[in-house]
Amino acid sequence: DGGITxxxxxxxxxxxxxxxxxCEQNLNHDAMYxxxxxxxxxxxxxxxxxIVNDFQxxxxxxxxxxxxxxxxxxxxxxxxxxxxxxxxxxxxxSQTSKGSNEQFFGPGTRLTVL
Amino acid sequence: QKEVEQNSxxxxxPEGAIASLNCTYSDxxxxxxxxxxxxxxxSPELIMFIYSNGDKEDGRFTAQLNKASQYVxxxxxxxxxxxxxxxxxxxxxxxxQGGKLIFGQGTxxxxxx
Numbered sequence: 001d002g003g004i005t006x007x008x009x010x011x012x013x014x015x016x017x018x019x020x021x022x023c024e025q026n027l028n029h030d031a032m033y034x035x036x037x038x039x040x041x042x043x044x045x046x047x048x049x050x051i052v053n054d055f056q057x058x059x060x061x062x063x064x065x066x067x068x069x070x071x072x073x074x075x076x077x078x079x080x081x082x083x084x085x086x087x088x089x090x091x092x093x094s095q096t097s098k099g100s101n102e103q104f105f106g107p108g109t110r111l112t113v114l
Numbered sequence: 115q116k117e118v119e120q121n122s123x124x125x126x127x128p129e130g131a132i133a134s135l136n137c138t139y140s141d142x143x144x145x146x147x148x149x150x151x152x153x154x155x156x157s158p159e160l161i162m163f164i165y166s167n168g169d170k171e172d173g174r175f176t177a178q179l180n181k182a183s184q185y186v187x188x189x190x191x192x193x194x195x196x197x198x199x200x201x202x203x204x205x206x207x208x209x210x211q212g213g214k215l216i217f218g219q220g221t222x223x224x225x226x227x
Contacts, residue, residue: 033214040122042202042217043158058214090157101146101206103215105157 003027004106006091011111013078013085021076021109023091032074033092033103036060043090049074050096078111086113115140118205120218128226133190135221137203140184146206147179147186148215153199161201162188193225 004025013019025032031050035043045058049068063082068074074093078085088110092103118139127133135149146165150158164170164177164186176189186205190197200222204215 035217040219042118042219043204043215044217045214048214101215102148102160102163103204104160105150108157 004091004093004104006089006106006109008109009107011109013111013113015113016080018077018079019111021078021089021091021111023074023076023106025072025074025091025093025106027093027095027104028071029093029104030071030096031094031101032068033094034058034064034066034074034076035090035092037088037090046076084113085111087111116218117141117216118203118218120201120203120221122219123222124224125221126224126226127193129193129195131193131225133193133197133223133225135188135190135201135203135223136185137187137218138185139203139205139216141205141207142181142184144181144184144205144207147177148204148206149175149177149186149188150202150204151197151199152202152220158202190223193223195225195227198223198225 007022033048034046044060047066049055065077090108091106094101094103120137148163149161152158162177164179170177174191178187200220202220203218
């Protein structure tokens with residue numbers, strides 16, 4: 001089965017703690033993305049990567065970090081510097097060579113700060 | 115002005131009617147346009163994309179693009195209660211470069227039996 005997986009589905013973080021959200025895809029897509037969604041809001045881009053070992057900041061990168069060591073993996077770390085991390089986090093991927101940049105989403109991780 | 119704007123709704127239509135969802139965007143350089151459906155508590159799923167002026171049909175869904183007026187719409191014919199969801203419009207400025215998508219805040223659609 002081809003697709004995007006995210007884990008865990010739910011995550012609870014204490015204040016001052018760093019946590020890492022996993023995102024894996026087996027679609028052989030070049031590009032991967034991390035979005036944040038707050039209740040009643042659209043998606044806001046945190047980071048994206050179009051190729052292994054390279055990534056760019058999105059609109060709300062402060063307090064987050066990523067790595068792209070393998071094509072199929074794009075983990076997101078929410079650091080203690082992120083002051084309001086409670087949100088729904090969505091990972092997506094796309095095949096950039098296709099031109100249309102259709103992005104496909106994983107099931108998401110819901111992060112709650114205790 | 116937001117880059118991508120949608121009416122938040124809720125938009126309520128009776129079962130069997132046509133639901134019309136609208137989206138406007140501010141950047142004339144925008145190249146590709148996407149509609150996603152998101153059920154409550156779930157991740158968005160791609161319904162359609164369009165990048166040429168005019169209409170594009172897929173089953174009960176029709177996407178319409180008017181670049182001169184900078185709007186894109188989604189029509190859902192024969193609406194069903196299962197179509198009740200939030201519909202997200204997204205815009206990509208760089209069609210051939212895998213550029214980032216800019217999302218609207220979404221329109222909540224409710225189809226009443």
